[in-house]
Amino acid sequence: xxxxxxxxxAVLRGAFTDAAxxxxxxxxxxxxxxxxDLAWVAFWVIFFQEVSSVRGWDVDRVLLLLAVLCTSAGxxxxxxxxxxxxxxxxxxxxxxxxxxxxxxxxxxxxxxxLDTVNLGDVAFGLVLFAVTAQPSPQRTLVxxxxxxxxxxxLTGFLVLTGSLVFFTGRSESGDLGLNAVLLLAxxxxxxxxxxxxxxxxxxxxxxxxxxxxxxxxxxFDVGDAALxxxxxxxxxxxxxxxxxxxxxxxxxxxxxxxx
Amino acid sequence: MTAPxxxxxxxxxxxxxxxxLASRDGLVVSVxxxxxxxxxxxxxxxxxxxxxxxxxxxxxxxxxWYVFTAEAATCAINVRLIEEVGDEIGSGAVAVxxxxxxxxxxxxxxxxVGRCTARLAVLLGPGATYAWLVAGxxxxxxxxxxxxxxxVLAVTANLCLQHALAGSAFWLRDTRAMWxxxxxxxxxxxxxxxxxxxxxxxxxxxxxxxxxxxxxxAPARLASGHLEPWLLLVQAGWVVVLAALAGxxxxxxxxxxxxxxx
Amino acid sequence: xxxxxxxxxxxxxxxxxxxxxFRAAGSTGSTSAVDAVHxxxxxxxxxxxxxFIGPNGAGKSTSIKMLTGILHxxxxxxxxxxxxxxxxxxxxxxxxxxxxxxxxxxxxxLSPRQSLRMLAAIYGMDRPQETRRVAELGELLDAxxxxxxxxxxxxxxxxxxxxxxxxxxxxxxxxxxxxxTIGLDLLAKRRFRExxxxxxxxxxxxxxxxxxxxxxxxxxxxxxxVISAGRLIYDDSVPAMRRTMLSTKxxxxxxxxxxxxxxxxxxxxxxxxxxxxxLSVDTTRISIREVLGVxxxxxxxxxxxxxxxxxEQVIAEIYAERRS
Numbered sequence: 001x002x003x004x005x006x007x008x009x010a011v012l013r014g015a016f017t018d019a020a021x022x023x024x025x026x027x028x029x030x031x032x033x034x035x036x037d038l039a040w041v042a043f044w045v046i047f048f049q050e051v052s053s054v055r056g057w058d059v060d061r062v063l064l065l066l067a068v069l070c071t072s073a074g075x076x077x078x079x080x081x082x083x084x085x086x087x088x089x090x091x092x093x094x095x096x097x098x099x100x101x102x103x104x105x106x107x108x109x110x111x112x113x114l115d116t117v118n119l120g121d122v123a124f125g126l127v128l129f130a131v132t133a134q135p136s137p138q139r140t141l142v143x144x145x146x147x148x149x150x151x152x153x154l155t156g157f158l159v160l161t162g163s164l165v166f167f168t169g170r171s172e173s174g175d176l177g178l179n180a181v182l183l184l185a186x187x188x189x190x191x192x193x194x195x196x197x198x199x200x201x202x203x204x205x206x207x208x209x210x211x212x213x214x215x216x217x218x219x220f221d222v223g224d225a226a227l228x229x230x231x232x233x234x235x236x237x238x239x240x241x242x243x244x245x246x247x248x249x250x251x252x253x254x255x256x257x258x259x
Numbered sequence: 260m261t262a263p264x265x266x267x268x269x270x271x272x273x274x275x276x277x278x279x280l281a282s283r284d285g286l287v288v289s290v291x292x293x294x295x296x297x298x299x300x301x302x303x304x305x306x307x308x309x310x311x312x313x314x315x316x317x318x319x320x321x322x323x324w325y326v327f328t329a330e331a332a333t334c335a336i337n338v339r340l341i342e343e344v345g346d347e348i349g350s351g352a353v354a355v356x357x358x359x360x361x362x363x364x365x366x367x368x369x370x371x372v373g374r375c376t377a378r379l380a381v382l383l384g385p386g387a388t389y390a391w392l393v394a395g396x397x398x399x400x401x402x403x404x405x406x407x408x409x410x411v412l413a414v415t416a417n418l419c420l421q422h423a424l425a426g427s428a429f430w431l432r433d434t435r436a437m438w439x440x441x442x443x444x445x446x447x448x449x450x451x452x453x454x455x456x457x458x459x460x461x462x463x464x465x466x467x468x469x470x471x472x473x474x475x476x477a478p479a480r481l482a483s484g485h486l487e488p489w490l491l492l493v494q495a496g497w498v499v500v501l502a503a504l505a506g507x508x509x510x511x512x513x514x515x516x517x518x519x520x521x
Numbered sequence: 522x523x524x525x526x527x528x529x530x531x532x533x534x535x536x537x538x539x540x541x542x543f544r545a546a547g548s549t550g551s552t553s554a555v556d557a558v559h560x561x562x563x564x565x566x567x568x569x570x571x572x573f574i575g576p577n578g579a580g581k582s583t584s585i586k587m588l589t590g591i592l593h594x595x596x597x598x599x600x601x602x603x604x605x606x607x608x609x610x611x612x613x614x615x616x617x618x619x620x621x622x623x624x625x626x627x628x629x630x631l632s633p634r635q636s637l638r639m640l641a642a643i644y645g646m647d648r649p650q651e652t653r654r655v656a657e658l659g660e661l662l663d664a665x666x667x668x669x670x671x672x673x674x675x676x677x678x679x680x681x682x683x684x685x686x687x688x689x690x691x692x693x694x695x696x697x698x699x700x701x702t703i704g705l706d707l708l709a710k711r712r713f714r715e716x717x718x719x720x721x722x723x724x725x726x727x728x729x730x731x732x733x734x735x736x737x738x739x740x741x742x743x744x745x746x747v748i749s750a751g752r753l754i755y756d757d758s759v760p761a762m763r764r765t766m767l768s769t770k771x772x773x774x775x776x777x778x779x780x781x782x783x784x785x786x787x788x789x790x791x792x793x794x795x796x797x798x799x800l801s802v803d804t805t806r807i808s809i810r811e812v813l814g815v816x817x818x819x820x821x822x823x824x825x826x827x828x829x830x831x832x833e834q835v836i837a838e839i840y841a842e843r844r845s
Contacts, residue, residue: 010642018630032439039443043452050457051307051314097626099591100619100688101643102611176288180295187299191306196298248593248607251543252586 007103011111019114030120037070037124040186055190060132062188064217067129068143069185069210072150074121076158081115083155084178086162086243087170093252106159106243139217146213146228153232154209157181159239166246177204185210205231273373286381293334293382294389300452301326305394315456321483322454323394327386328406329451329479332413335379336371336421348428348512364422364509368415368502371422375414383410398484405488409478412494417445417474419501426505429512450476454483473497531603533695533727534565534588539597541583557583559751561597565729567694570721572742572759573731576832580751581731582621585699588729589619602694615644618688622700625680626687627672633683634668637690644691651690658686662716678709685716695727696720702734714740735829738762747839755839765842769834770809772800774816775824783819788812 041063048059076083089095089109098105098112129135129143161177184206189197200207208231216225301323308319317325356363390397397403424437446452448462449471455463466472477490539561544552558580565571575581586592588601590610599606604613620626627636634655641651659665664682672680681701688696698717702710718741721728730741738745738759745762747755755762771791779795787806791799798820802812809827816822 007643007645010639014628014631014635014639017635018628035439035443039447042447046447046457046459047307047453049459051311054303054307054310094624096586096591096621097624099610100589100614100617100626101640102614103643104611176291179292183296183299187303191303192299193302196302250592252582252591 004104004107008107008111011108012114015112015114016116019116026117029117033117033120034124037066037121037128040066041128055188057188057190061214061218063128063132065188065210065214066186067125067133068147068150068214068217069125069182070121070128071125071147072154072209072213073182073185074118074123074125075147075151076154078115078118078122080110080155081118082109082113083158083162084175085113086159087165087175090162090165090246090250091169095247095250096252099247099250105247106240110155110159133217138220142217142220143213146216146225149228149232150209150213153205153228153235154181156232156235156237156239157205157209160235160242163239163242163246166243166249180204181206181209205235208232286378289334289378290382290385293330294385296334297327297330297386298389298393300330301390301393315454317454317456317483318398320394321398323390324397324403325454325479325483327390328410328482329475331379331382331386332410332417332475332478333445333451334382335375335410335414336417346428348425362506362509363513364426364505368418368422368505371418372411372415375418376411379410379414397482399486402481402484402486405486405491406478406482409481409491409494412491412498413474413478416470416494416497416501419498419505420470420474423501423505423508426508426512429508429515445471445474448472449474450479454479470497470501531600532564533567533569534563534599534601534729536561536563536588536599537597538562539584539587539594539599541580541587541592542595556751558587558594558748561748561753563746563753563756565727567727568721568725570718570728570741570743571730572738572745573729573748574733574735574738574745574832575731575748576733576836579733579748581733581748582699583751584748585619585697585729585731589617589697590614615691616693617695617697618691618693619697620681620684620688620699620701622681622698622703625672626684627680629673630671632669632671633664633686636672637668637687640687640690646691654690654692655686658689661719662686663712676709678705678712681705681709681713682716685713689720689726693726695729698728698730700731700733702732702737710734710736711740717741733832735832735835739829747836749836754836764805768803768805769830769838770802770804771828771830772802772809772812772816773824773826773828774798774800774820774822777821777823780820783816785812785815 044059044062044066048062052058082089086109095105095109098109101108125147129140133139133143135143158178158181181204184200184204189200189207189211192200197207200211208228212224212228216228304314304317304322304326305319308314308317308322313319314322356366421441424441427437448455448458448466448469450466455466455472455476458466466476473494477494480487480490539558540556541558542554542556544554561580561584573581573584583592587594588599588606590606590608590613593607601613602616606613626640627633628639637655638651641654646654655668656665659668662682662685664679664686667675667679667683668686670679672683675683685701696717702713705713714737717728717730720726728741730737742759744758745755746753774797776794776796776798780793780798782793783790783798783800785807787803789801791801793799800812800816802809813825813827816825
């Protein structure tokens, strides 16, 4: 659609201005996020001082994993922040405003709101990469591409789990999905064994969110890169399909307050 | 605190506990979250111990029980407590409570301790089962038994300090940043993410001297097979100090409210 | 504005047998089905002003949401401007404007003008078109001085006028409004209703308005449809309804002390106490002015007000009429 480009830009611009106007506690929140990330870095540094490596992962590899995760999650939660809110938006009928406009509902919904605070995580991830990962032009390119793929995957996963609310009516599942994937993605998948490890490469693709992109930076493999892109595309498609199917069942908050 | 006053505090504790247990969905999510976090973190430590035999004197089994206990002590607490209490102070809801005959902070603490103990009880069953299945029974039975009162003390100490910090809302307006910082301190220096023995030299001594060790490390140390009953005394000491601190902050804050206005 | 878009020359809105069934999970684990809307059949011509009235929970919002394509019906068909709303939602939304009384198209921290800019991009308007149209709307809605104030600083009445601008930006053929006057004070309500009439009479925009306020029937609509418990129970022109249903007015009187009993043809005393009385007046048999005259003569009046009968009473009358 020739209109989608300027419309999306306009929405993004509006969302950005709207977010920038909500300045209260912005900097304290960013400071808090950075403190959070620094605490994680401190944890891993201390951990690896005691335990030089675990299943082939050392401090450098784990910090690279964190760098990918921080940037990817920061991008998704910052720029496409409604991806985590789909259950709430559906439950209180907030899709109405989107559905009365001549736009594709999911993309418009995703860009409609920015949580600029999360850009602190993006900055942290980039700085962490620059400082600890020996950035060369090639490594940086792989890092950026891998992080973007990870962001697409994470968005697809959030939309997929969030859209389950159309079918189950329970809105707590969204946050649980987000917290689970972020938690699991902050550890190297090799730490886990058996069924859990399989889980991290499939249903909760945490390994593809952080582990695989970070490994590609150290050791680029075309097959793994293709797999990452494939999984990202798959979850994006699944998310879109579930959301679209769910729209037919949308009740606009009416099951709760009929009118 | 006279006997009748203590008895009166028992009521809010009991009521909160019951209300918590009645909200089934929220509990299920809490338990799931606790199990996932503990499972993941203990898997990491087991992997570390697996390759090197033990880490800082802890075996894989010990580390598993350590993690599950430390996480229980933190997951039992409402993570948004400082924020919520801060908001309630800011909005003036606390002012209404000042009209009641018991000290505001005592009632709130009693209610929170009640709620958190109930949550602890709910978490420990699945937690202990998971740890047993994945690593084996607790390394030292007597020490594990001591871990139970230690957990209650840990939660109480944590709540007291959180209330003291939340009381800063009588003066400041935004307590959110403080909560983040507080949580990280408990995680790192309180022994939740890693046993304090893992911390390098000076940092370890500092951590052992701070109140955070009473909130996570103490019960975890016991449950991981180290019979060190003096930890309970240290915890009790911190509870007294921190409760007094919370009381002092709220008293000063209320005086300020009465003078300055809500 | 030119002639409204006419697709196929048929009615603007046509619904046949539209039903929406919700399944709610009961607390005991059982599911029960409720028809929020049952077998709605309705036809609206271009340029009509229709009020879709019903009490809370009657199915008004659900109906409008199906006609705009937000909800998929469980049964039945509908065509709006020749399009099936839930299948061709995006195309339809380019020709219709929707205003939900309790929702907002405008961004809270931004000025209306900034939101309108975003909407103009969505509707594919170029800058000159947008500028012209925004100026037009500012004049038409008497809101030009509001467009640059952040929405959070506007009163509800002012905000509703800006919301109206947002849904008129693309010159829609039909304007759907769901309880737009909720929360507005009397003056704001009156202005809003006048705007709707102007838009319809001067611009030819079809107006489809839901409400639970009977006054909307009197001041906006040419035609009224009444829905109750999901079912359409009345569909006629406003003059016809006025003749048959709305002839009753209630008069609430505050008394300084107890008064004599009142006997007037066409007036029934519903309640009479020491400090107040309530009369029901059949305005086809006696005028309000006459009644007021008698009441002021006979009683020591401290306060008096004339009100429309509540919607529930109108509906009760409709049901009663049906049975007779």
